[in-house]
Amino acid sequence: MAAEPRPAAGDGTVQTERSVLVGVCGGIAIYKSVELVRSLVTEGFTPTVLLTEAAERFVTPLTFAAVSKSAVLQDETAWQASGGWFQHIEAARGAQVLCVAPATANTLAKMAAGMADNLLTAVYLAFRGRVVIAPSMNWAMYEHPATQDNLRRLAERGADVLDTGSGDLACGEEGSGRMADPQTILSAIRRAFNQSAAGPLTGRKVIVTAGGTREPVDAVRYVGNRSSGRMGRALADEAHLRGADVVLVTTVDRGETAYRTVSVESAADMAAAVHAETATADVLVMAAAVADFTPGTRVEGKIERGETETLGLQLVRTQDILLASARPGLLRVGFAAEAGPRLDRARAKYEQKGVDLLVFNDILASGVGIGSLENEITIISPEGDVHIPRTSKAVCARAVMTEVERMLASH
Numbered sequence: 001m002a003a004e005p006r007p008a009a010g011d012g013t014v015q016t017e018r019s020v021l022v023g024v025c026g027g028i029a030i031y032k033s034v035e036l037v038r039s040l041v042t043e044g045f046t047p048t049v050l051l052t053e054a055a056e057r058f059v060t061p062l063t064f065a066a067v068s069k070s071a072v073l074q075d076e077t078a079w080q081a082s083g084g085w086f087q088h089i090e091a092a093r094g095a096q097v098l099c100v101a102p103a104t105a106n107t108l109a110k111m112a113a114g115m116a117d118n119l120l121t122a123v124y125l126a127f128r129g130r131v132v133i134a135p136s137m138n139w140a141m142y143e144h145p146a147t148q149d150n151l152r153r154l155a156e157r158g159a160d161v162l163d164t165g166s167g168d169l170a171c172g173e174e175g176s177g178r179m180a181d182p183q184t185i186l187s188a189i190r191r192a193f194n195q196s197a198a199g200p201l202t203g204r205k206v207i208v209t210a211g212g213t214r215e216p217v218d219a220v221r222y223v224g225n226r227s228s229g230r231m232g233r234a235l236a237d238e239a240h241l242r243g244a245d246v247v248l249v250t251t252v253d254r255g256e257t258a259y260r261t262v263s264v265e266s267a268a269d270m271a272a273a274v275h276a277e278t279a280t281a282d283v284l285v286m287a288a289a290v291a292d293f294t295p296g297t298r299v300e301g302k303i304e305r306g307e308t309e310t311l312g313l314q315l316v317r318t319q320d321i322l323l324a325s326a327r328p329g330l331l332r333v334g335f336a337a338e339a340g341p342r343l344d345r346a347r348a349k350y351e352q353k354g355v356d357l358l359v360f361n362d363i364l365a366s367g368v369g370i371g372s373l374e375n376e377i378t379i380i381s382p383e384g385d386v387h388i389p390r391t392s393k394a395v396c397a398r399a400v401m402t403e404v405e406r407m408l409a410s411h
Contacts, residue, residue: 018044018045018046018096018193019045019046019047019048019094019095019096019097020040020045020046020047020048020095020096020097020098020099020189021047021048021050021091021092021095021097021098021099021123021127022036022037022040022047022048022049022050022068022099022100022101023050023052023098023099023100023101023103023107023120023123023124024049024050024051024052024055024059024064024100024101024102025052025054025055025100025102025103025104025106025107025120026052026053026054026055026056026057026058026104027055027058027102027104027136027137027179028058028136029101029102029136029178029179030055030058030059030102031059032101032102032179032181032182032185033059033064033101033102033182034059034063034064034067035182036099036101036182036185036186037049037064037067037068038067039182039183039186040068040186040189041067041068041069043186043190045189046070047068047070048068048070048071048072048073048091048094048095049061049064049065049068049070049072049073050072050073050074050091050119050120050123051064051072051073051074051075052075052107052118052119052120053074053075053118054104056074061074073091073119074119075118075119089126091119091123091126092123092126092127092128095127095129096129096130096192096193097129097130097131097132097189097192097193098123098124098127098129098130098131098132099131099132099133099134099185099188099189100120100124100131100132100133100134101132101133101134101136101179101180101185102134102135102136102179103133103134103135103136104135104136104137105135105137105141105142105144105147105150107120107121108133108135108147108150108151108154109146109147109150111124111150111154112149112150112151112153112154129192130158130160130192130193131154131158131159131160131192132159132160132162132185132188132189132192133151133154133159133160133161133162134162134179134180134185134188135147135151135161135162135164135177135179136164136177136178136179137177138177139166139176139177141177142164142176142177143176143177160188160191160192162180162184162185162188162258163180164176164177164178164179164180165178165179165180165181165256166178180256180258181255181256183256184256184257184258187237187240187241187258188258190241191240191241191242191243191258194241194242194243199242199243199405200404200405200406200408200409201239201242201243201244201283201401201404201405201408202242202243202244203243203244203245204243204244204245204282204283204408205244205245205246205247205280205281205282205283206236206239206244206245206246206247206281206282206283206284206285206404207246207247207249207274207277207278207281207283207284207285208232208235208236208239208246208247208248208249208285208287209232209248209249209250209270209274209284209285209286209287209288209290209321210229210230210231210232210233210235210236210248210249210250210251210252210287210288211227211228211229211232211250211251211252211288211289212224212225212226212227212229212251212288212289212290212291213225213251213264213265213266213267213269213270213288213289213290213291214251214265214266215266215267215291215293215294215295215318216265216266216295216298217295217298217299217303217313218298218299218300218301218302218303219299219300219301219302220302221303223291223293223294223295223313223315224291225289225291225370226370226371227252227288227289227370227371228252228370228371228372229250229251229252229254229288230372230373230393231287231335231375231393231396231397232248232250232285232287232288233248233250233252233254234392234393234394234396234397235285235287235397235400235401236248236257236259237257237394237397238394238397238398238400238401239283239285239401239404240257240258240259242401242405244283245259246259246260247259247260247261247262247277247281248260248261248262249261249262249264249270249273249274249277249288250262250263250264250288251263251264251265251270251288262277266291266294267290267291267294267318267319267321268294268318268319270288270290270321271318271319271321271324274286274321274325275324275325278325278327278330281330282329282330282331282408283330283331283332283333283404283408284322284325284330284331284332284333285333285400285404286321286322286325286332286333286334286335287335287359289337289370290318290321291318292317292318293315293316293317293318294315294316294318295313295314295315295316296314296315296316297314320353322334322353322355323353323354326354331356331357331404331407331408331411332353332354332355332356332357333355333356333357333358333359333400333404334349334350334353334355334357334358334359335358335359335360335361336349336350336358336359336360336361337361337363337369337370338360338361338362338363339362339363339364340362340364341362341365342362343360343378343385346358346360346378346380347380350380356381356382356407357379357380357381357400357403357404357407358379358380359377359378359379359380359400360377360378360379360380361375361376361377361378362376367390368390373392373393374390374391374392374393375388375390375391375392375393375396376388376389376390376391377396377399377400379399379400379403381403381407386399386403
């Protein structure tokens with residue numbers, strides 16, 4: 001259910017700020033919650049922390065008050081001292097998103113059963129906005145049928161239940177149950193706000209490619225390029241935040257994502273993945289730096305240095321993935337990385353490939369493009385060019401996705 005502006009308690013005013021309730025339960029992953037709250041403030045949100053009694057045994061309310069720059073709501077001061085009157089209603093009225101992180105097995109069970117024996121669970125029952133849940137617990141507790149059933153029930157009621165990570169756990173065991181990292185949770189919260197006002201990307205399947213392909217020479221060596229995959233990842237993040245069902249086909253592992261990723265290595269791998277995923281997609285964004293040529297043959301094992309004075313490679317052209325992906329109903333976005341301010345070449349590629357949008361950038365420009373944190377782009381479309389001066393790749397991604405939304409809305 002989409003979050004709507006609600007009257008604040010008593011004065012009838014409408015809440016317009018980006019208010020987030022952050023429910024914090026007692027678990028070792030609570031240290032990530034401190035970072036999450038700090039990031040929310042940095043991103044321009046107004047977080048209010050709800051601490052369970054168990055959470056206070058791990059981190060004091062003062063810590064959360066300091067990073068959130070606002071008062072912390074606790075069972076003892078905001079719930080029990082008032083006899084439970086109205087505090088949960090007032091808190092629920094004043095926010096657009098409720099995020100529970102970490103969400104322990106105990107609290108998940110209470111939420112699923114509709115219990116309201118503390119401030120956090122009472123707020124959950126009174127809340128009518130979007131809910132984000134980041135579970136955290138031991139692997140055996142997480143995989144228990146009771147916990148999995150509770151998570152399913154909460155998801156069926158509309159909560160965005162984030163996946164847990166796998167690895168070493170605080171108990172010394174290994175398995176699933178690690179809470180999602182703060183940036184993944186932050187992305188889910190941003191997505192929840194965006195879904196409140198559904199746009200053209202809501203419910204659309206968007207495929208984004210990222211990174212430079214590696215074309216194998218032998219079992220050790222490859223022919224590649226300097227692409228970091230940052231632009232593609234920024235585009236996938238932005239599409240996800242706008243409500244799209246995102247699949248990132250990537251050669252670069254950059255940790256957890258809030259959407260599905262498909263790992264590939266060579267141009268052939270990427271072509272196969274794109275072909276499979278675009279069969280049911282609405283949008284394809286080809287941000288990857290796909291090799292134009294690949295070794296014609298691959299040596300099994302390793303080429304030994306002492307066995308030859310010279311090494312020759314015969315390279316053959318790879319498939320043009322963007323061109324091959326053309327089909328009715330698929331909006332295609334291409335990228336043209338040119339050596340120099342060759343906007344004329346980019347426009348020629350735009351016509352040749354028959355894409356809906358083409359993003360041009362000059363790889364020789366200082367401080368932008370391949371391997372850099374920033375970019376400077378020109379988006380070529382049927383309505384004309386849109387130039388984005390040097391800025392972060394995240395801002396460039398917003399501009400590209402805005403153009404994608406505009407084209408989807410006009411069709």
